[in-house]
Structures are given as structure tokens and as C-alpha cells.
Amino acid sequence: MEVSYLNRLTLRQIDVFLAVCLHRSYSKAAEQLALTQPAVSSQIRSLEDVVGQALFDYIGKQLFLTSAGEVMQRAARELKQRLVHLEIELTDLHGRLQGSLNIAIESSAEHLLPPYINAFCEQHPDVEVVLHVVNHQRLLERLRDNLDDLAIMTQVPEGRALTYTPFAEHKLSLVANPNHPLNQKDSITLIELLEYPILLRESGSGTRQIFEHFCQQQSCVIQHIRQMGSNSAIQHALNSGTNCAVLPTAMVSGAISAGSLILLPVQGFPIRRSWCTVHPRGKHLNPLTKAFHKLLHRAD
Numbered sequence: 001m002e003v004s005y006l007n008r009l010t011l012r013q014i015d016v017f018l019a020v021c022l023h024r025s026y027s028k029a030a031e032q033l034a035l036t037q038p039a040v041s042s043q044i045r046s047l048e049d050v051v052g053q054a055l056f057d058y059i060g061k062q063l064f065l066t067s068a069g070e071v072m073q074r075a076a077r078e079l080k081q082r083l084v085h086l087e088i089e090l091t092d093l094h095g096r097l098q099g100s101l102n103i104a105i106e107s108s109a110e111h112l113l114p115p116y117i118n119a120f121c122e123q124h125p126d127v128e129v130v131l132h133v134v135n136h137q138r139l140l141e142r143l144r145d146n147l148d149d150l151a152i153m154t155q156v157p158e159g160r161a162l163t164y165t166p167f168a169e170h171k172l173s174l175v176a177n178p179n180h181p182l183n184q185k186d187s188i189t190l191i192e193l194l195e196y197p198i199l200l201r202e203s204g205s206g207t208r209q210i211f212e213h214f215c216q217q218q219s220c221v222i223q224h225i226r227q228m229g230s231n232s233a234i235q236h237a238l239n240s241g242t243n244c245a246v247l248p249t250a251m252v253s254g255a256i257s258a259g260s261l262i263l264l265p266v267q268g269f270p271i272r273r274s275w276c277t278v279h280p281r282g283k284h285l286n287p288l289t290k291a292f293h294k295l296l297h298r299a300d
Contacts (some may be wrong), residue, residue, distance in 0.1 A: 137204030
């Protein structure tokens with residue numbers, strides 16, 4: 001049987017290739033890998049010689065993946081992930097869990113996940129947990145590219161090959177500072193609320209999408225949006241003025257208890273959703289991922 005030419009590929013070439021894909025720059029890839037730029041260039045040339053096709057196009061000063069490069073990127077990611085799974089499975093045979101667990105979460109889950117992660121690391125001290133905090137849209141892209149062992153999100157879209165299981169409640173509340181003009185009202189309609197500025201995240205944010213969908217269901221239009229880059233920035237911006245915001249209840253509970261923020265009694269709030277563990281359908285879950293998944297759902 002003829003030996004495939006791809007057997008001449010080396011893991012070092014794969015590592016260098018993925019670094020260049022990530023940074024779209026030879027110099028930045030070299031910095032990440034502690035190599036010289038000529039060494040990175042040499043590894044990519046050797047890889048292209050093995051493959052027999054160019055992996056990158058150089059247009060102007062920008063680096064773009066060719067069609068062959070895109071195929072190679074998918075295969076390289078799968079190979080590296082499988083090697084990680086192999087290491088975890090081998091250590092699991094010795095009766096302990098060891099290795100790295102990559103988890104991607106929506107930014108609204110920042111206050112939810114740390115207690116779970118701390119408990120997991122106490123049980124498995126040899127495990128390193130790498131947490132990627134992104135917005136809803138970016139999380140969907142990471143799921144599409146199979147970049148993580150597990151994702152945590154709300155609003156799992158239909159029509160995608162995803163497996164998901166709810167494990168915790170997600171509540172969104174409308175909050176403002178105590179001097180807000182609506183503070184003294186016992187009940188507030190959505191129309192009344194929307195006369196005031198609403199602080200919201202970017203359009204790819206899950207919280208924003210939930211609120212916009214809620215308004216659409218009520219046939220209401222958001223009139224005054226002030227966009228900010230993070231939930232923390234929104235909370236700080238509520239210290240004064242007539243702004244209000246939709247934020248995770250778990251995030252603002254301390255500020256509400258301290259009296260620096262108030263809950264606005266808007267009809268239909270709080271909005272309740274579920275946090276879900278999500279992964280591509282058919283994905284092989286390694287022992288680390290299975291153990292963390294079990295911990296999340298056992299705590300429910």
C-alpha cells in the first residue's frame with residue numbers, strides 16, 4: 001500500500017500553521033511561538049511543499065487563507081483537539097483527570113460559572129480550565145468552528161446541529177439608579193419605559209437579542225438606545241441620569257441590596273430563560289468535559 005505524502009507532516013508545522021491562521025501575521029505567530037519570523041516562514045513553505053498547494057494568499061499587506069488553507073485549518077484544529085482528548089483519556093486510565101478544559105460562555109454568564117469552575121478544580125486539581133468569554137454571536141461562531149470542549153449559552157438556535165441541555169435559570173431584570181423618574185411607580189408599562197434611554201450591549205449580545213425580541217412581542221419599538229461594550233460598563237453608567245438597563249439579575253443583586261440600583265417594576269419582567277450546556281451534535285466529549293457536564297447538571 002502506498003504511503004500517503006501527508007505522513008511527512010509534523011506537529012510543529014501544524015502548530016506554526018495554526019498560529020499564523022490565528023494572527024494572520026508571520027511576525028505575531030513567531031512572537032507567540034518564541035520563534036524567528038524566518039523560521040515561521042520556513043515551516044509554512046515546508047508545509048505548502050508537502051500539501052502541494054499554497055495555503056495563504058498575500059493581498060496588499062494582508063494574509064488570507066486559500067481554499068486549501070481553509071481545509072487544512074479545519075483538519076489541523078481537529079487533529080490538535082484529538083491529541084488533547086487522547087492525553088486526557090490516557091490519564092483517565094490511571095484513575096485521575098488531568099489536562100486542559102476549554103469552555104466558552106456568553107458574557108452574561110460571568111457571574112454564573114466561577115463557583116462551578118472552583119468546585120470542579122477542587123475535585124480535580126490537575127485540571128486547567130480555560131474560559132473564553134464572548135458575546136452570543138461570537139459563541140455561535142466558536143461552536144460552528146468546534147473550538148471548545150463545551151459552550152454555555154441561552155437561546156440555542158433551531159436548525160443547527162447542536163446538542164443542548166438546560167441546567168440553570170437565567171433571569172434578566174430592568175434596573176436604574178434610585179433617582180430615576182420611574183422609581184415611585186408600582187407598575188410600569190413597556191411603552192412608559194421606552195420613553196427613557198436604554199443602555200444595551202452590541203447587536204451580537206444575547207441579552208440585547210432577548211430584550212429586542214421581548215419588545216417585538218409587545219409590538220413596541222426601542223426609541224433611545226445607548227450602546228456600550230460590556231455589562232460592567234452599563235452598570236457603571238447607571239450611577240446617574242435617566243438611563244435604565246436590562247442586566248442579569250445575578251449580576252446586579254448586590255447593588256440592589258446595597259441600594260445603589262433599583263428594580264423597575266416593568267410588566268413582563270424579570271424575563272426568564274435557561275442556561276444550557278451546548279456542543280456540536282455528534283461531538284466526542286472527552287472525560288474532562290463529561291465530568292464538568294455532570295457537575296453542572298448534578299448541581300441543578
